Amino acid sequence: MTHTTTPTTGTATETGTSSTPHPDSSDFRTSEGLRALLEQLAEHGWRNNSQARELLEFAAERFAPLARKHGLDVWEAASAAFDVMRTPAARKAADPWAVVTHAVRITCIYEERAQGLLCSVHQARRAHISAHHDPERFSDRETPLYEYHPAFQLTDPHHHDQQGDVDVGSSVQAAVADATGLFVLLGWP
Template identity: 65%
Template sequence: MTAHTQPVHDTLLTGIEDVTTGEGLRALLHRLHHGGRHAWQHDPQAAELMQFVAEKYAPLARKHGLDPWEAASAAFDVMRTRAAREAHDPWAVITHAVRITCIFEERAQGLLCSVHQARRPHVSAFHDPERFSDRENPLTDYHPAFHIPAADAPDATDEIPASERASTSAGSAVENAIALFTLLDWPADTARAAIEHVCGALTRAGTRQTAYESLRRDKHARALLDLPSHSWTALLKALLGHPHPAYTATGLGRGVLLRLLIGESLPVLLRDDDLVLSVSLAAPGRRRNRGDADEPRGGGSR
């Protein structure tokens, strides 16, 4: 007979439990849980299980730029929990937890912070840091934050370059939009993270319509920002404007950002009853507080 080496998943079938199935894994996890603090260290099938887990989640780990054993470590943490032991499908629970952990591990490496911080919406909403040398034109050459005017330089608006005036105007529009949402019962950190994320997507997309369609389908961003669906949709319509062509020339179609850029002030926006009502009603938590979580999505006339 020719000797050959069996793969890990075949070896596991000859053990006490067939951990490739949900029932077998659940039985093994219960046995390890009741075996004492050193059961995972001395049980031979536990070592085979971890080898199998590392192979199973290796593609997921590589997808996020991680070592397979980092995914196996995340799976090990989940397998010791009661939720995994008593789940109807333990593998589904473990796979979901490992996927989430890999996503935030990758996010933490990009943001140069801990995984715990990367899981927080107001931190993960930021883009990855960039080196000055990564840009063709150094940031210090054109960004006004790095410019120190001479003491005798004239303070005249006419002498400010158009690019700097546009940058200042855009920055003011973003801050005024954040202030508007904060005044209408949105939490300040949630409003800032969400609006800055929308502005970043708008910069990349180039047009409001393209940005709106992209963000409307971006469930990952909404999950990171921890916003319910109705709040996310209302925020996009308020900031970028209603996408229907019939509203193009109206305040509803222009959106808050464009209205601020073309000269409308924050007090003017606060006198827009339709805008104020839609933004305030969409504030996160308002529906739950008012007990109308079961209200139809369409809303209807009020």
């Protein structure tokens, strides 16, 4: 591929193609077009603007695969795009679409994490919260949790049957009775 410099514009072009020194700023699908539209929307507002509606529909279509990948609704990704498009960072970026795409991707990741942790997206973005594992129901596993987890393995050294073995059944019953008594004292229903 050879590059030539045209004497009239001074821009490098590929042989056989023409160069446009300024991309179409009216097409929001390009970075320059998006920047121009975002500047206009920042100045005049988003309400009752047909281009803003088209932009959000385009964003919903553009980010639909990303939303589906994270188990989200398409409009959740479009909403995240809208949030970042209103910021000065998106308007002033060298590539506004890159900023919007990155922000939507991060939002989708944390939205999915928040749903798994049963918390807000704000909390899921915190490292000390997102470090936890997703909650599990007791019924999610084939083997009940109390059969293998050490926290549920109780032995009472004072209860022995006739052969001197620990009577696990009475230990579990005593633990359940103690827990029930504690809940009654705390006022739980």
